[in-house]
Structures are given as structure tokens and as C-alpha cells.
Amino acid sequence: xxxxxxxxxxxxxxxxxxxxxxxxxxxxxxxxxxxxxxxxxxxxxxxxxxxxxxxxxxxxxxxxxxxxxxxxxxxxxxxxxxxxxxxxxxxxxxxxxxxxxxxxxxxxxxxxxxxxxxxxxxxxxxxxxxxxxxxxxxxxxxxxxxxxxxxxxxxxxxxxxxxxxxxxxxxxxxxxxxxxxxxxx
Amino acid sequence: xxxxxxxxxxxxxxxxxxxxxxxxxxxxxxxxxxxxxxxxxxxxxxxxxxxxxxxxxxxxxxxxxxxxxxxxxxxxxxxxxxxxxxxxxxxxxxxxxxxxxxxxxxxxxxxxxxxxxxxxxxxxxxxxxxxxxxxxx
Numbered sequence: 001x002x003x004x005x006x007x008x009x010x011x012x013x014x015x016x017x018x019x020x021x022x023x024x025x026x027x028x029x030x031x032x033x034x035x036x037x038x039x040x041x042x043x044x045x046x047x048x049x050x051x052x053x054x055x056x057x058x059x060x061x062x063x064x065x066x067x068x069x070x071x072x073x074x075x076x077x078x079x080x081x082x083x084x085x086x087x088x089x090x091x092x093x094x095x096x097x098x099x100x101x102x103x104x105x106x107x108x109x110x111x112x113x114x115x116x117x118x119x120x121x122x123x124x125x126x127x128x129x130x131x132x133x134x135x136x137x138x139x140x141x142x143x144x145x146x147x148x149x150x151x152x153x154x155x156x157x158x159x160x161x162x163x164x165x166x167x168x169x170x171x172x173x174x175x176x177x178x179x180x181x182x183x184x185x
Numbered sequence: 186x187x188x189x190x191x192x193x194x195x196x197x198x199x200x201x202x203x204x205x206x207x208x209x210x211x212x213x214x215x216x217x218x219x220x221x222x223x224x225x226x227x228x229x230x231x232x233x234x235x236x237x238x239x240x241x242x243x244x245x246x247x248x249x250x251x252x253x254x255x256x257x258x259x260x261x262x263x264x265x266x267x268x269x270x271x272x273x274x275x276x277x278x279x280x281x282x283x284x285x286x287x288x289x290x291x292x293x294x295x296x297x298x299x300x301x302x303x304x305x306x307x308x309x310x311x312x313x314x315x316x317x318x319x320x321x322x
Contacts, residue, residue: 069195133305135277168271
């Protein structure tokens with residue numbers, strides 16, 4: 001049973017993600033997480049400001065339940081299915097991150113600098129989390145999907161628009177890590 | 186009953202994302218440094234098997250558990266919205282280290298500050314709806 005408690009290798013995890021996509025298709029739904037962010041806007045009353053949010057959000061209730069499940073899944077995996085959650089990174093990446101001030105690299109699941117409660121009293125890091133979130137939300141809706149909707153569902157269906165979006169994801173990610181990170185960390 | 190199925194699929198998805206480390210900020214950073222095969226293996230094998238699954242569904246006109254035909258609506262043709270939207274998303278993905286699935290998984294894992302990312306992502310979605318008609322699509 002030890003394999004459950006260790007990190008799961010890519011050749012197990014990847015096919016299990018395809019299984020999630022397949023199960024959602026088999027219950028008549030589509031795999032896509034970022035559309036929940038739009039639903040949440042609608043529930044909060046965003047329909048008053050833009051037509052984009054005027055739709056029957058109850059038709060998307062199923063997806064919100066999937067999100068609730070994902071939260072519970074995160075709780076279960078962290079508390080009951082893991083012994084050591086530190087991520088075994090490439091040593092060069094650990095050295096590189098530590099030189100940038102990410103001291104927890106190699107010993108944690110998430111960088112302490114951004115994801116410990118200290119961030120609430122650190123204006124710079126708080127600002128970075130807000131900018132990151134804004135870009136994810138704005139970009140996902142502009143591109144019409146995120147990693148699940150485009151990179152997994154769309155590419156699996158050989159959709160050219162999804163390939164363009166995924167290339168965009170990578171251009172953005174590479175620019176952030178290679179050109180913007182040296183300026184901010 | 187159906188709600189329970191959606192909930193179980195969500196729980197399974199959350200466990201897979203956490204245990205695969207795809208929800209780890211560090212793994213995303215490492216991926217954009219091309220320093221590990223791990224994330225490429227996950228996405229590559231998910232898409233590889235996904236292509237086979239979708240081809241089989243189409244070829245054998247498979248029906249869902251409810252007996253409905255599974256139809257997948259093709260995405261609208263465009264270049265600019267996918268490229269520009271994609272780049273903006275990628276910038277945020279690398280900075281926050283979480284995309285819209287993992288951010289909820291991490292909330293369950295107990296990383297309180299991810300709530301900032303989630304609220305900002307909802308706000309970003311709202312801003313998109315606000316300026317949508319002025320953007321090239």
C-alpha cells in the first residue's frame with residue numbers, strides 16, 4: 001500500500017486525469033474547471049453589469065459540485081493519503097529557487113514565501129498572488145478555457161483552437177519564469 | 186443521486202491532482218524551466234489516452250450512461266482570443282503556480298492564502314466580462 005502514500009508517478013496520474021474527462025463525458029458533462037469562476041460571478045450578481053454573466057447558473061450546478069469534490073479530494077489526499085508531501089525537485093531547480101529566496105524548495109509542497117500565512121502581512125507577496133489570480137481568471141475566460149478545458153479536453157479532441165491556447169499558456173509561463181521572475185524575486 | 190456522482194468524480198480528481206503533484210507551485214516552476222519530465226509526462230499521457238478515448242467515442246458513437254449521444258461541440262475559430270488569452274493565463278499560471286482546478290484542491294489541502302488567488306481569479310473573470318466587447322476575439 002506504500003505506493004498510495006508516495007507521490008504518484010506521471011504514468012499513473014496522466015491516465016487518471018483522462019479517466020476523469022471520460023467519466024464526465026459519460027455522465028453527459030464536459031471537463032472544464034475555469035467556467036466555475038464565471039458561474040461564481042453570476043451567483044454574486046455580476047449579471048447586473050454584463051450580459052456575459054446573464055445565464056442560468058443552475059445548469060452549471062453540477063460543475064460546482066465537482067469543485068466541492070476537488071476541495072474535499074485535496075483535504076483527503078493531504079491528510080490521509082500522504083506521509084511526506086515535500087516535492088522531490090530537480091536539484092538545479094532547488095538551488096535556483098533557494099537563491100531567489102524560496103527557501104522551502106525541496107522540502108515542501110508549496111513555497112512558504114507565498115503560501116504560508118505570513119503572506120497576509122507581506123504586501124509585495126500578497127500583491128503577486130492577486131496579480132497571478134487576476135491573470136488566471138481573465139486569461140482563462142478570454143481564451144475560453146484553462147488547463148482542463150483546453151490542454152486536456154481540447155487537445156484530446158484535436159481542436160486547433162486549444163493548441164493555440166496551450167501554446168499561449170506556455171509562452172506566458174516561459175516569459176513569467178525566465179524574464180519577469182528575475183525582476184521580482 | 187446525480188449530485189453524489191459529480192461529488193465523487195470531483196473528489197477523485199482532487200486526489201489525483203494533489204498526489205500527482207500537478208497542484209504544486211514548484212512542479213509548475215520546474216516545468217517552465219524544462220528541468221523535469223514529470224509535468225510533461227502527466228499532460229502528455231493524459232492527452233495521449235484522451236485522444237484514443239475521444240476517437241473511440243466518436244467512431245462507435247458511444248452513448249452516455251443516460252443513453253444520450255455524446256457530442257463534443259468544436260471550439261469557435263479564432264487566433265487572437267486563444268493566443269492573447271492563453272498568454273495572459275500562462276503568465277498567471279506560472280506566477281500563482283495554480284490553475285483553476287488545483288487552486289480549489291489546495292484550498293482543501295489547507296493552504297489558506299490560496300483563497301487570495303481564488304478571489305482574484307473570480308475578479309479577473311468578472312473584469313473579462315466587463316471589457317469583453319472591447320477586446321479582439
